[in-house]
Amino acid sequence: MVRKVKADPKGVLEGPHFMDGDHALAEGALAAGCRFFAGYPITPSTETAERFAERCPEVGGLFIQMEDEIASVTALIGGAWGGQKVMTVTSGPGMSLMLENIGLACMTETPMVIANVQRGGPSTGLPTLTAQQDMMQARWGSHGDYRVIALAPDSPQECFDLAIEAFNLAETYRVPVLIMTDETVGHMHEKVVIPPASEIEVVERNWYTGPKDQYKPFKFGAENYMPGPMVKIGDGYRFHITGLVHDERGYPQASVEAGKINITHLIEKIDSNRDKIVRFEADQLDGAEVVVVSYGITSRIAIKAVMDARKEGIKTGNFRMITCWPFPEKQIREIASKVKAIVVPEINYGQMVLEVERMAAGKCKVISVNSTGGAVHDPNEILAAIKEGRS
Amino acid sequence: MMEVRFSGFGGQGIVRCALITGKAISLYDDKYATMTQSFGPEARGGACSSQLVVSENRVLYPYVTVPGVLVALSQEAYNKYEPELGNGGILIVEQDLVKQKPDTGRVQIFPIPATRIAEELGNRLFANLVVIGFFAAVTKCVTPDAVKKALPELVPGRFLKANMQAFDKGYAYGNDLMATKAGADKMAEVCEAVE
Numbered sequence: 001m002v003r004k005v006k007a008d009p010k011g012v013l014e015g016p017h018f019m020d021g022d023h024a025l026a027e028g029a030l031a032a033g034c035r036f037f038a039g040y041p042i043t044p045s046t047e048t049a050e051r052f053a054e055r056c057p058e059v060g061g062l063f064i065q066m067e068d069e070i071a072s073v074t075a076l077i078g079g080a081w082g083g084q085k086v087m088t089v090t091s092g093p094g095m096s097l098m099l100e101n102i103g104l105a106c107m108t109e110t111p112m113v114i115a116n117v118q119r120g121g122p123s124t125g126l127p128t129l130t131a132q133q134d135m136m137q138a139r140w141g142s143h144g145d146y147r148v149i150a151l152a153p154d155s156p157q158e159c160f161d162l163a164i165e166a167f168n169l170a171e172t173y174r175v176p177v178l179i180m181t182d183e184t185v186g187h188m189h190e191k192v193v194i195p196p197a198s199e200i201e202v203v204e205r206n207w208y209t210g211p212k213d214q215y216k217p218f219k220f221g222a223e224n225y226m227p228g229p230m231v232k233i234g235d236g237y238r239f240h241i242t243g244l245v246h247d248e249r250g251y252p253q254a255s256v257e258a259g260k261i262n263i264t265h266l267i268e269k270i271d272s273n274r275d276k277i278v279r280f281e282a283d284q285l286d287g288a289e290v291v292v293v294s295y296g297i298t299s300r301i302a303i304k305a306v307m308d309a310r311k312e313g314i315k316t317g318n319f320r321m322i323t324c325w326p327f328p329e330k331q332i333r334e335i336a337s338k339v340k341a342i343v344v345p346e347i348n349y350g351q352m353v354l355e356v357e358r359m360a361a362g363k364c365k366v367i368s369v370n371s372t373g374g375a376v377h378d379p380n381e382i383l384a385a386i387k388e389g390r391s
Numbered sequence: 392m393m394e395v396r397f398s399g400f401g402g403q404g405i406v407r408c409a410l411i412t413g414k415a416i417s418l419y420d421d422k423y424a425t426m427t428q429s430f431g432p433e434a435r436g437g438a439c440s441s442q443l444v445v446s447e448n449r450v451l452y453p454y455v456t457v458p459g460v461l462v463a464l465s466q467e468a469y470n471k472y473e474p475e476l477g478n479g480g481i482l483i484v485e486q487d488l489v490k491q492k493p494d495t496g497r498v499q500i501f502p503i504p505a506t507r508i509a510e511e512l513g514n515r516l517f518a519n520l521v522v523i524g525f526f527a528a529v530t531k532c533v534t535p536d537a538v539k540k541a542l543p544e545l546v547p548g549r550f551l552k553a554n555m556q557a558f559d560k561g562y563a564y565g566n567d568l569m570a571t572k573a574g575a576d577k578m579a580e581v582c583e584a585v586e
Contacts, residue, residue, distance in 0.1 A: 018418060044430070128430050184427075188425055188426065188453050301452055376454070
């Protein structure tokens with residue numbers, strides 16, 4: 001049951017601001033009702049933590065600087081089951097540490113929001129420079145079969161907007177939601193308009209209200225695999241959650257059959273709701289010879305290239321993924337069946353392009369405009385690929 | 392579209408220059424502005440720079456490629472960034488701190504003793520506001536009203552008035568210089584016609 005309410009005005013810093021993406025993430029989280037943040041500072045994401053910490057006394061939130069990123073996500077699991085909307089923020093190396101407990105959060109169906117302000121990797125890589133190199137890690141990084149949701153904002157305004165969206169998705173599907181932004185968006189300042197609380201819709205936690213002795217922390221096999229309600233630790237409910245395969249009561253069940261029910265649920269609650277989750281922006285796809293598919297900061301550079309291509313008479317469409325995971329499979333498949341080529345620029349050596357290739361399945365050319373990270377593309381590189389795709 | 396680079400050394404309020412100007416433009420002048428800054432170990436102590444891309448439409452590419460305006464408040468910044476300023480671009484220099492190359496006419500040079508003016512107002516820390524005032528008068532990129540609306544959250548409250556004054560001084564200095572320049576240009580035209 002998804003219940004939407006108006007945002008608590010206490011967390012909403014209404015008005016126009018000139019703000020960077022990192023700060024906008026924190027403001028979006030506060031507007032969404034997040035009141036618990038546990039994290040460990042890392043460039044280029046630290047400003048989000050600083051902002052959240054600074055605003056905590058005003059809104060009545062709690063900020064904890066943890067000993068590391070492993071503990072940060074553990075604290076989020078506790079915070080969420082303690083009744084709060086919870087968030088952390090990190091970058092590459094910290095993300096690697098968080099993965100173990102992101103798996104635990106998926107298994108225990110604990111709602112949380114994790115922002116990854118991407119920088120160049122691998123390892124400590126390029127701490128101060130931009131990248132989109134963790135896109136596959138976001139999807140596959142923790143072990144086992146599971147699903148998460150990942151969003152990619154292209155501006156400080158969208159950092160604010162998508163932070164709210166991320167919390168709403170996390171509560172609706174009881175799943176970790178990743179905001180895959182990057183150093184460029186994180187550190188650029190632009191106008192951010194924060195609407196009044198009365199115009200912000202937030203999804204309330206689905207609280208259990210039945211008899212205390214009948215609560216089950218999990219619900220498998222509901223319509224569209226929607227997850228069941230939660231309770232708050234300390235409210236007198238006896239329940240158990242675990243990383244082991246479990247039944248609806250949360251008790252470990254080491255059997256093939258239990259695994260089938262449990263894991264199917266984790267996957268299908270996202271996959272069977274894909275159409276409701278996936279968000280994108282499409283422009284002039286009809287009749288396009290070439291379509292550029294991109295996300296995050298790269299999508300802004302891509303628009304420039306697309307405009308240049310159109311000036312040269314090439315019918316070029318533009319498709320911006322706002323949701324990267326679950327992947328917009330249906331949309332890309334449809335594009336691939338109609339165009340000569342899809343061009344995929346990303347600030348990595350070719351990651352989401354693999355998904356595009358999977359959907360295109362040989363129906364059109366797929367051209368990767370990749371990079372080793374550290375800088376946004378030169379629009380001319382993308383333009384050259386558009387021309388190559390048309391020929 | 393206009394690309395602007397503010398540069399100097401750490402401590403001169405270079406980042407603040409772009410923050411104040413960017414906020415003024417995007418919140419109160421009804422245009423789009425995207426601000427980025429040098430971010431890395433090189434920003435500490437040495438040459439420091441902040442960038443603004445200003446446009447009537449949404450800014451797509453967020454970084455400065457060929458600046459049309461360069462503000463250089465230190466020798467190192469001038470040496471580093473002057474060569475990338477576009478032909479015919481506007482160069483604003485702190486004349487007491489920057490020893491310039493001979494003027495070849497490649498760019499339009501607007502000198503100002505910003506630090507000295509700020510010191511006359513009581514504190515050299517106001518130099519960046521003097522520069523923003525001068526910048527506003529010379530480039531017309533931002534209106535004085537917008538800057539004054541943008542200031543309150545970006546400078547400490549107790550220095551708000553002094554910063555406003557610094558802005559006014561720089562703006563007046565810029566207007567005077569523009570008037571003199573216009574007069575000189577007109578005179579040159581007249582002389583040419585007579586010849």
